[in-house]
Amino acid sequence: QHPALHENIEHQLSPLHTHWMYHFFCVHIFLEEQANEQALMLIDQLVEGGGGGDNNNDNNNGLFVNSPHLQTQRAMAHYNLRDFTTAQ
Numbered sequence: 001q002h003p004a005l006h007e008n009i010e011h012q013l014s015p016l017h018t019h020w021m022y023h024f025f026c027v028h029i030f031l032e033e034q035a036n037e038q039a040l041m042l043i044d045q046l047v048e049g050g051g052g053g054d055n056n057n058d059n060n061n062g063l064f065v066n067s068p069h070l071q072t073q074r075a076m077a078h079y080n081l082r083d084f085t086t087a088q
Helices: 003-016 020-032 036-047 068-080
Strands: none
Touching: 003 020, 020 036, 020 068, 036 068
16 A cells, blocks of 8 residues: 555565566465456466567467466456356
8 A cells, every 4th residue: 555665565576576486476466456367467478488578489388388276366367357158
């Protein structure tokens, strides 16, 4: 709620922003805050191998392509968006 506190937390977490677990945590927070589209974008980046602006990635080369946790998080995001067919 307090902008200075948010900036301080972001500064303290900046060394972690490249670690994959930080991104898993961000997905969790996005879902808790109903920021479902942001969660889906981050899940896609994790599944596709981190994204990084490289559009030559196919969808089967990411480290987490078969992650049951990310599949569940993706389903929850689609459910929250009322896209029930995709959520199943």
